[in-house]
Structures are given as structure tokens and as C-alpha cells.
Amino acid sequence: MTRTFSTICVGLVALAAGCDRNSPPVEPASIDAALRQDLARWGVIPIGPMPAQDPALVALGRTLMFDKILSGNRDISCATCHQPSEHAADGLSLAVGTGGTGLGQSRTLGPGRQFVPRNAPTLVNAGLGLFYLFWDGRISGFHSGPFTTPAGSALPPDLPNILAAQAMFPVVDRREMRGERGDLDVFGNPNELAQFGDSQLVEIWQAAMRRVLAIPEYVTMFNAAFPDTPTSRLGFQHAATAIAAFEMQPLTKTDSPFDRYLNRDDAALTLEQKRGALLFFGKARCSSCHNGPFLGGGQFANNGAPQLGPGRGAGAPLDFGHGDVFNNEFDRFTFRVAPLRNVELTAPYFHDGAYPTLAAVVRHYNNVPVALRGFDVSQLAPALSSLYHGDEATISAVLATLDFRLRQPLGLTNDEQRDVVAFLESLTDPSARDLRSLTPAVVPSGLPVQE
Amino acid sequence: MTSPGVFFSRLLFTFLFHVFFSRLLLAQLISIKTVPIAQGDQFEIFPSHNLAMGGVSIAVPDTLLDPFRNPAKGARLAAAPRFFGSPTFYGVSNGAGGGRTLPLAAVTQAGSWFGGLSLALQEVDPSRPPVGVAVPFVAQARAAILPDVPDPGPDQGSHGNAYAFAMLGKVLAEPRLSLAGSVSWSRLTAVDGVDLLYPGSQAIRQLGHAADFRIGMLKEWAGDRALEAVALHDRFGMTDDVTYLDSFWDPGTQRVLQRARVEHELDRTNTWGLHLQYERPLGASGWRVGWLATGNLMSHPKIPNYEIMNIARDPGRSHAYNLGIGFSRTNGPATFGIDAIYEPIWSETWAEAEAPTGTALGDTIPAGGKTVENHFRFSDAVFRMGISRELTIGRRAPAALLQLGLAARSIHYRLDQYDRVQVSGRNQVESWVEWTPTWGLSVRFPELELRYSGRVTKGTGRPGVGTRANGWALEDASAVRAGSLLVAPSGPLTLDAVSVVTHQVSLSLPIR
Numbered sequence: 001m002t003r004t005f006s007t008i009c010v011g012l013v014a015l016a017a018g019c020d021r022n023s024p025p026v027e028p029a030s031i032d033a034a035l036r037q038d039l040a041r042w043g044v045i046p047i048g049p050m051p052a053q054d055p056a057l058v059a060l061g062r063t064l065m066f067d068k069i070l071s072g073n074r075d076i077s078c079a080t081c082h083q084p085s086e087h088a089a090d091g092l093s094l095a096v097g098t099g100g101t102g103l104g105q106s107r108t109l110g111p112g113r114q115f116v117p118r119n120a121p122t123l124v125n126a127g128l129g130l131f132y133l134f135w136d137g138r139i140s141g142f143h144s145g146p147f148t149t150p151a152g153s154a155l156p157p158d159l160p161n162i163l164a165a166q167a168m169f170p171v172v173d174r175r176e177m178r179g180e181r182g183d184l185d186v187f188g189n190p191n192e193l194a195q196f197g198d199s200q201l202v203e204i205w206q207a208a209m210r211r212v213l214a215i216p217e218y219v220t221m222f223n224a225a226f227p228d229t230p231t232s233r234l235g236f237q238h239a240a241t242a243i244a245a246f247e248m249q250p251l252t253k254t255d256s257p258f259d260r261y262l263n264r265d266d267a268a269l270t271l272e273q274k275r276g277a278l279l280f281f282g283k284a285r286c287s288s289c290h291n292g293p294f295l296g297g298g299q300f301a302n303n304g305a306p307q308l309g310p311g312r313g314a315g316a317p318l319d320f321g322h323g324d325v326f327n328n329e330f331d332r333f334t335f336r337v338a339p340l341r342n343v344e345l346t347a348p349y350f351h352d353g354a355y356p357t358l359a360a361v362v363r364h365y366n367n368v369p370v371a372l373r374g375f376d377v378s379q380l381a382p383a384l385s386s387l388y389h390g391d392e393a394t395i396s397a398v399l400a401t402l403d404f405r406l407r408q409p410l411g412l413t414n415d416e417q418r419d420v421v422a423f424l425e426s427l428t429d430p431s432a433r434d435l436r437s438l439t440p441a442v443v444p445s446g447l448p449v450q451e
Numbered sequence: 452m453t454s455p456g457v458f459f460s461r462l463l464f465t466f467l468f469h470v471f472f473s474r475l476l477l478a479q480l481i482s483i484k485t486v487p488i489a490q491g492d493q494f495e496i497f498p499s500h501n502l503a504m505g506g507v508s509i510a511v512p513d514t515l516l517d518p519f520r521n522p523a524k525g526a527r528l529a530a531a532p533r534f535f536g537s538p539t540f541y542g543v544s545n546g547a548g549g550g551r552t553l554p555l556a557a558v559t560q561a562g563s564w565f566g567g568l569s570l571a572l573q574e575v576d577p578s579r580p581p582v583g584v585a586v587p588f589v590a591q592a593r594a595a596i597l598p599d600v601p602d603p604g605p606d607q608g609s610h611g612n613a614y615a616f617a618m619l620g621k622v623l624a625e626p627r628l629s630l631a632g633s634v635s636w637s638r639l640t641a642v643d644g645v646d647l648l649y650p651g652s653q654a655i656r657q658l659g660h661a662a663d664f665r666i667g668m669l670k671e672w673a674g675d676r677a678l679e680a681v682a683l684h685d686r687f688g689m690t691d692d693v694t695y696l697d698s699f700w701d702p703g704t705q706r707v708l709q710r711a712r713v714e715h716e717l718d719r720t721n722t723w724g725l726h727l728q729y730e731r732p733l734g735a736s737g738w739r740v741g742w743l744a745t746g747n748l749m750s751h752p753k754i755p756n757y758e759i760m761n762i763a764r765d766p767g768r769s770h771a772y773n774l775g776i777g778f779s780r781t782n783g784p785a786t787f788g789i790d791a792i793y794e795p796i797w798s799e800t801w802a803e804a805e806a807p808t809g810t811a812l813g814d815t816i817p818a819g820g821k822t823v824e825n826h827f828r829f830s831d832a833v834f835r836m837g838i839s840r841e842l843t844i845g846r847r848a849p850a851a852l853l854q855l856g857l858a859a860r861s862i863h864y865r866l867d868q869y870d871r872v873q874v875s876g877r878n879q880v881e882s883w884v885e886w887t888p889t890w891g892l893s894v895r896f897p898e899l900e901l902r903y904s905g906r907v908t909k910g911t912g913r914p915g916v917g918t919r920a921n922g923w924a925l926e927d928a929s930a931v932r933a934g935s936l937l938v939a940p941s942g943p944l945t946l947d948a949v950s951v952v953t954h955q956v957s958l959s960l961p962i963r
Contacts, residue, residue, distance in 0.1 A: 031873070045697075045698045045699050045700055045707065046697070046699045046700070047699065047700045047702065048699045048700060048701045048702065048708065049702075050702045050703065051702070051703035127702060128700070128702045129700065129701075129702045129704075129705035131705075142705055161705075248702070252702070267808060267872075271811055271872075271873045271875075293699075293700035293707070294700075
């Protein structure tokens, strides 16, 4: 028995030493579990409430946004290119600045005018705290500054946020709002804002404020919005601050189904949208750029967008985008990755509005080189067809710096592409579909609002 | 064990209570386990003669533990009234938990009546390291924690549990027929491993009770044959208040901030059970044979929504059975025993719609209707074997007992899941084996017996205890290379191999 006991002891020890487990369980998670993992991995988190803005400030900003008095020729307001009826954009591929006529998608160039080189982005959710503004990111900064802008030290120091800093610039841009030397305004009077040199930013801002404060109703509104600032010390930065407040308050729209899903409502998205989301964060690689709280906005990338329009900066008639800001060849043709909330409402897409639908955008990303070489000009407005740069040299230049994540085809099937579009449509806050109530009937200058 | 493929988030849920208590009262309560997560031997609090023999129990009587399983078996123990103390320590490797228990018990008799009483205090350590706040943020953002967020802080302290057990029985007739009843009650503020089931949480506050009522019968015939029966009702209820810190983007400060969220998770399970066991000698060769049969009917009025789960479920019900056979042979000072138990289990859980919910087919599931159904079919098996050998020290024999054993538990199940909202279904088959070598040594003195038993369980794991930072595995390295993101607390987890080591020192001495 002693031998038996010893044998069994040895056997037990040997058996115990050799024991190991079977293959561990591995099985795909449920769609919600998988999606929430993806959301966490890509830093997609809910957006908190926007701090309430001073009503007097918002009221002033709304009025200024729609008043053409800020433009040199008194013929265009901020809202002309950021139309409530077009979801705070203009529905055009390339914006039409001063001298143009009409609103929204029916707006046309004035005689002798050129398109603004880039698409007018929506102002919806512009106040969420993006770090870069404008397609080329030439304005950047954190909450309270300092802000990096083309104005350098000329920028007033007391701007409260980056959105206010951005609002300083459309009025100094000749194509957008200021006009060309020798322009006459809508009343036939000389455009005094256009007479300044392009580097005389301070003088332009001062001149614009002189116009505004010449109207008593504006003085009252400014005094209500800035009770601690004497009228004599009011500058254009105060106007920009008010415009920013307007953008932050009624133009923040973050109650989309996707936002509700982020706040732990699994039923907020349809199955199709969830499938699309999994593709968005997975196979389609969208999230490698469109990530974080805004699903974009924090990076620059060359997405292989067709070159379209008059161009800008040193690359004209091409548009080097972010590469032009820093004169950097590596960044040529890179543009800010657009934040995607409410993207369904803001066609056409890309920095030059090359694609009219989300389906076309997803198709483009599915195989960028092929899409770029096969770009269909017919999807552009007739006035833009001649401005498409589809020559081999341009295409090769764009593809040379194409983002590495887009160099290989994604291999999305048609159904998968539809699912991705369905997900993108889940980013729409229903209250953003109709913003027309934001348009005031009249503005203090008496200039027409809806013409 | 390194188990890179064990994605915790892809696993299912575990009926913790039954996992734990089944160890304590194996064969009467059948465990249901769907996750190969390691559990500490928290409820291994009563002294056991056979713990070091792999826990064999069908054909080898466990004179110390049997009265706690079947109170009628107290009649055997009460013949020699004794006092027990069995301080028990368990630890999970890699610092992934541990606990200490000091139970005190006494069993005595008066005439044909017998009874016992046991009290135990326990301290359980947290099973995981404090959660590092991995805030997802855009690279350019300045991540911050809102200073006025009520931050409960990581829960690093140990928490205590208390247990009470009482039994009362009577020997009714000769040949012996014993009837007894027992009640056990537990106040629980710490169930080992529960904190692992809520990854990413900041703190967990547990509070609950467990009650177990048993009526046992033991019929012994001449020739050393015995039949026992146990009817039981068991109620378990825990509330887990789980605090999470949710990250969100604050447009006002242009920062990632956090806010506290407390989830109240209820865990309720009620069990009715019936257990039969029979043993008898096989001739005069020292062999014995035994069999057991058990049925459990369980209702799960509420199962917690563990953060790791991927299966929606609210209530559920299960019926579980086991059939086992055991052999033993005693030859002089040596005893060998082996058990083989098969456990078929059927379990169904489901999720209920909180509000009318539309389906992919356009139908509407009314509030309270089932949205997701999970059907589990288990084929579990338990094998145990052990040996003991009495040793002679000096001229006085027997004075010591050496024990070795091994237990293997095989879990195999198939899940069929139906999602009535998405009108889809899937199935899943899982299996793994847990191994538990055991050892022990006891020394007998004329006035007392001192016993040491130990065991180590392998084949399971715990998340977040390996070398990976905070245990969060970066599933997709490209996410890091892209330079934009850090992995977030609810990201994918992997189980890291751990061993659960238990040491029990029991002291037994006669009361009179």
C-alpha cells in the first residue's frame, strides 16, 4: 500500500503540474458592446451642455450676423454664406462672396467676381470648442487663448474664445466681405473698408466699428451686451464676441440619436446605423481621422479631394490648404478633418464642396486614387466645371501626399457603404433641420436681410 | 497562463453566488459559471477533512464538513462533542485579491438531540488595483477632472462579512434515523471578485444578505450503508452601488471633464433544491461506492448588468442537476477516493423592454416584453480524486495524516441568443477546465487535532492584474500610432492568468 500511495502521489503531482486550460472563449460581442468599445477606444464621448450665453450678447450677435453693414459693399452678411435655411452654410460647393446675388444654392457670382476658394462650413456646433478653425486651420488655440491667427500681434487681446477670434477675419477678406479697391457699395458710395491695405487689419476693424456705432440702435445693443465697456472703447472684438455668442447658443445642436446613444441609450440608433458605426470605427477607418468628441476637427489630412476652384495662396490655382499656412510641402493638400455632427445637412462636402452627397463621399473614400482619377465633373454646378483641376499633374501631386490611411482601398460593399451613410445620418440633431426661425425680420442698419 | 484571446468583454455573465456557495456546499447547490474568472475561496470557511483530498465526498465521508452540508449528519459528529476553529486564508496571485476568515464552531449533543453553532467573521480584499483614470481625449485637448465632481476615490480598503450557522437535530430510531434542520445567514459587504465585473468603475459598495434553510435526513443501516436526503431553500440578495466617472466634453472650458454616475445593480437569486446521496461498502475488501443526485430550481429575479457583459438580461431562471458516483478504498492506514459528477444545466435569461420598443420587422415589443433571450445549455463535469495516509510518529500511532488530491472542473456550454429587437440570433460554444491540486497534513494529539489543508486553483484568470498598464489591453495598436487617443476604461480587457491559493488551518478539540 505504501508503494501504491507513493505512486498515486507522484501521479497527482505530475497531473497537477501539467494541467492547463482549454482554449479560452472567444466570440464576437453584441453589436452594442462592440460599438461601445470602439467609441471608448476612439475617445468618442458625450458633449456636455453649452454654457448659457448672455441674452443681450446673443441678441447683438444675431443682429450682426445678419446685417450686411459689416461688409464693405453693404451687400453681404455673415449669414449670407451661413444661411439658416441651409443649416448655417450656403449649400454651394464654393462660397460666393461680395458682389454676388441671391441666397443659398441659388446664389451666383457678381460680374468680375471669383468664387471664394473654399466651401463655407456650417456654423452649427462651431462653438463646441474646436482647436482649429477654417479649412486650413489658420486659426488655432485653446479655450481662452492665446490664439494663433494670421493677424499676429494685431489681434485684440481680449477675445474670449477661438470662435470670436475667427469672427474677426471674414470682414477683412476682400472676396468674402470687404470688397476690392474702387468698389461702390449698394448705395453707390465708396467702399471705405476696401481702401485699406490687406495688412491694415486694425484700421479695417476700426472702420467697420465706426459704421456699426453710427447707428444708435447698435450703440444701445452694444451697451447692453457690454455694460462695463464705454462706447468709446468698443472695438470689433466686441462685435466678434457677440457673433461668437450667437454661434454658441442657438447654433449648438448636439441632441442627435448618436448623442443619445453616447449617453447610454442603446435604442437610440437603428440596427443599420449601428452596423454603419461599426464600419465607421473599423473597416472603413473613418475614425482614424474622425475621432474624439466631435468625430473630427482635431487633425489635418489629405483625403484626396479633387482640386476645384480658383485656389488660394502660393499654390493658386491649386489649394495647398494647411500646407500653405506653414509653407510645408509635406502638408500640401491637407485640410482640417471636419467634425461630423449634422453632416447630413451640410452638403456639398470637402473643403471645396466637390461631392454633393454622403454616398458620394463614402464612395470616394472606398478607393481614393480611383475616385480622384475618375471624378465626375458633372456633379458640379456648371459654373464650377471649368474650375476643376483634373490634369494628371495635379492628381499626381494630390496623391503624392495622400494620407497613408487612404492609400489602400477600403473594400466596402454597396450595403456597407449604405450602412456608413446611415450612421452619418444618425449624427443629425432634428432641431438642426430647420433653423429659419433664427433669421431676424430686420436689422438696425435697415439693409435687407433676405435678399 | 497568458490568455491573450480571452476578451473579457466578449464573455458572458456569471452567477456569482452559486459559484461561491457551491464550493462551500458542493452537491447541494450547483454552480453556474459562464466566465473563466478566478474566484477566491471566500466561502471556504468551515473545516473539512477532505479538502486536501481534492474534496472527494461521495464515498469518503467528510466528518468535519458533512454536518454543514446535511445537518442530519451532525448526529455522527455530535457523538463526540467538539469545538472547531478553522482560520482560513486565501489569496489570488498577482495581488488580485485575498481574504481572511475566522470561523468558530461547536457541535454537541444532549440525549438524542444534537446541535451545532458556528459564527465567522471575514475580511475580503479588493480584487483589483485602483482604476487609473484613462480619460479619452483628443490629442490637443487638455484632459482634466472637474474639480467639484464628487469623486469617491478608489476603493482600496478591505470589507467585512459575517456568517452565522445553526443546526438542530434528533436521532429518531435505531437503526439510526436522524432528522435535522439548519439555518445559515450571511451579511455580506464584500463578495470577492464582484469589483472585477464592473471594469472602469471608480468604486463599488456592496451590501446584501444570504440565507440558507435546510432539512436533512440520514438513514444508516447495518453494514455501514447510509442514505441521506437534503431539501433546501436558499435566498441571495445583493445590491451593488457602482460609481463610474464618465468623461464628457465641456464646450465651456474646452476640456474633457468627468462626472460621477452611480448605478444601482441588484443581484437576486432564489433556489430550491433536493439532494439524495447513498453509500455502501463493496464487499469486505475496503471498497465503498456511493452515488448522488441533486436537483436545483433557481429563479433569478434580477441579475446585475455587469459592465463586462455583452448580453442584455434582467431576470432569468435555471434548473440544474447533477449525477455523481464515487468510489473509495481504505486499506489499512491509506484511503483513496474518487468522484465523478456530471452536471446538466439549463438556464434562461432575458432582457425586458423598459418602454415599447420597435423591432426590425416593424413590430412593437410592449413594455416588459422580452427583447433579448439567452438560452444556455451546460454540460459540466467534476472529477475529484484524493488519497490520505496515516503516519506513525514515534511509538504512538496513528499520529499524523498526509493527504493529496486533485480536482478538475470542466465547464462546457452552448448559448443560443435571440435578439427580438434586431430580429437576429447567434450561438456560442464555450469550454474550459479548472484544475485544483490539494494537499494537507494533520497532526493528532491526545487532546486536540491540528489540521492544515491547502489548494491552488488554476485555469482561470482575472482582468487587470498582469503587466499591462492597468490591465487595459490596447487591442488595436494603430489607435496609438495614430497619435490621437488613449484607450478608455471600458475598452477591451483580457484575463490574466492567476492562481487562487487557499490555506486552511483547523483546530478541533473535544468539548468534554
